[in-house]
Amino acid sequence: MFSDPVAVSVLEPQQVDQVRVLHDEARAADGVAALSEQALLHLASGPSPAVHLLTYAEGDLAGYAQLPGGPGDGSAELVVGLGWRREGVGSGLLDAVVQKVGAGARLWAHGNLPSARAFASARHLQPVRELHKMARPLTASDAESEVSALLPQGFSARPFLPGRDEDAWLATNAAAFAHHPEQGRMTRADLEDRMAQEWFDPGGFILVEADASPGEVAAFHWTKVDREQRATADPGATAGEVYVLGVHPAHQGRGLARPVTALGLAHLARLGLPEAVLYVDGDNRAALRTYESMGFRSIMVDVMYAPTAQPTLSG
Numbered sequence: 001m002f003s004d005p006v007a008v009s010v011l012e013p014q015q016v017d018q019v020r021v022l023h024d025e026a027r028a029a030d031g032v033a034a035l036s037e038q039a040l041l042h043l044a045s046g047p048s049p050a051v052h053l054l055t056y057a058e059g060d061l062a063g064y065a066q067l068p069g070g071p072g073d074g075s076a077e078l079v080v081g082l083g084w085r086r087e088g089v090g091s092g093l094l095d096a097v098v099q100k101v102g103a104g105a106r107l108w109a110h111g112n113l114p115s116a117r118a119f120a121s122a123r124h125l126q127p128v129r130e131l132h133k134m135a136r137p138l139t140a141s142d143a144e145s146e147v148s149a150l151l152p153q154g155f156s157a158r159p160f161l162p163g164r165d166e167d168a169w170l171a172t173n174a175a176a177f178a179h180h181p182e183q184g185r186m187t188r189a190d191l192e193d194r195m196a197q198e199w200f201d202p203g204g205f206i207l208v209e210a211d212a213s214p215g216e217v218a219a220f221h222w223t224k225v226d227r228e229q230r231a232t233a234d235p236g237a238t239a240g241e242v243y244v245l246g247v248h249p250a251h252q253g254r255g256l257a258r259p260v261t262a263l264g265l266a267h268l269a270r271l272g273l274p275e276a277v278l279y280v281d282g283d284n285r286a287a288l289r290t291y292e293s294m295g296f297r298s299i300m301v302d303v304m305y306a307p308t309a310q311p312t313l314s315g
């Protein structure tokens with residue numbers, strides 16, 4: 001038998017290890033990570049808004065859920081240990097999430113696996129948001145692109161300078177993603193968390209400045225190279241990621257999106273990576289079209305489910 005979920009705001013080091021083991025085993029079997037990068041960062045980082053829910057069975061961790069943004073945000077991620085599926089552990093965690101959050105509860109199903117779809121249907125969860133993962137091969141011509149030839153006149157590109165560019169980048173990120181539920185709220189602490197990660201490389205964090213407004217970030221392309229990100233065509237190889245890309249609203253509509261995308265792809269191709277991947281919201285038609293026109297194809301969809309009568313994708 002398993003316990004009712006326990007809610008904590010900070011995990012003990014031993015609990016962090018238990019969650020990592022459970023998550024790694026589930027990822028290996030499911031082929032998809034159940035927890036997002038943000039949720040994984042919240043496992044062991046200092047103070048965070050996250051709430052953790054743990055279900056134990058015979059002293060072992062059977063299931064885990066996290067509210068990465070706390071109860072006020074309402075979105076949750078949930079994973080049940082391989083040996084404990086179809087025993088009601090997921091249902092218990094879902095009930096605990098709904099109890100904490102109320103009617104605004106939402107649950108991410110990364111990869112929208114068959115188990116998640118069946119669970120959603122059994123528990124009357126409705127899809128309310130989609131996040132597409134897209135991929136595209138990187139070619140020799142990507143690597144050979146000349147930076148100066150990519151950008152329109154009056155703009156130049158340079159790498160992010162740690163210690164100098166944080167505030168300017170945060171301002172442009174907040175403006176470019178003002179309507180995005182997660183990205184637009186990134187704080188200095190969130191940025192510094194990522195800069196402290198092993199994968200962080202300022203050389204792959206490209207800032208575009210307008211000659212007319214030096215010191216301000218007109219657009220940016222933050223790329224990420226993380227060994228966990230496998231190439232679709234060759235799972236033995238690492239794929240580079242279009243991690244975050246944004247154009248300041250003051251510079252939108254001037255054809256910057258494609259050249260700024262190309263700048264990052266050139267960087268990733270020069271590192272010898274065979275493929276680029278990215279994540280984009282299903283309702284962001286402009287971005288989906290831009291990426292499709294540059295050769296990206298959707299390879300996986302994450303679905304956010306809601307248990308109540310929230311607006312659904314179909315209505």
Ligand SMILES: CC(C)(COP(=O)(O)OP(=O)(O)OC[C@H]1O[C@@H](n2cnc3c(N)ncnc32)[C@H](O)[C@@H]1OP(=O)(O)O)[C@@H](O)C(=O)NCCC(=O)NCCS
Nearest residue numbers: 034079080085086087088089090091109115116118119122
């Ligand atoms: C989805 C997941 C959380 C379900 O957890 P769980 O503890 O196995 O779910 P429960 O035992 O509470 O299942 C409740 C009902 O959902 C349905 N269900 C769950 N998994 C199912 C599966 N693999 N196949 C068919 N039905 C399934 C069943 O109707 C089940 O009731 P039943 O066993 O009495 O028939 C678990 O499979 C998991 O961790 N998957 C990977 C992570 C993930 O996708 N998370 C997002 C969830 S939206």
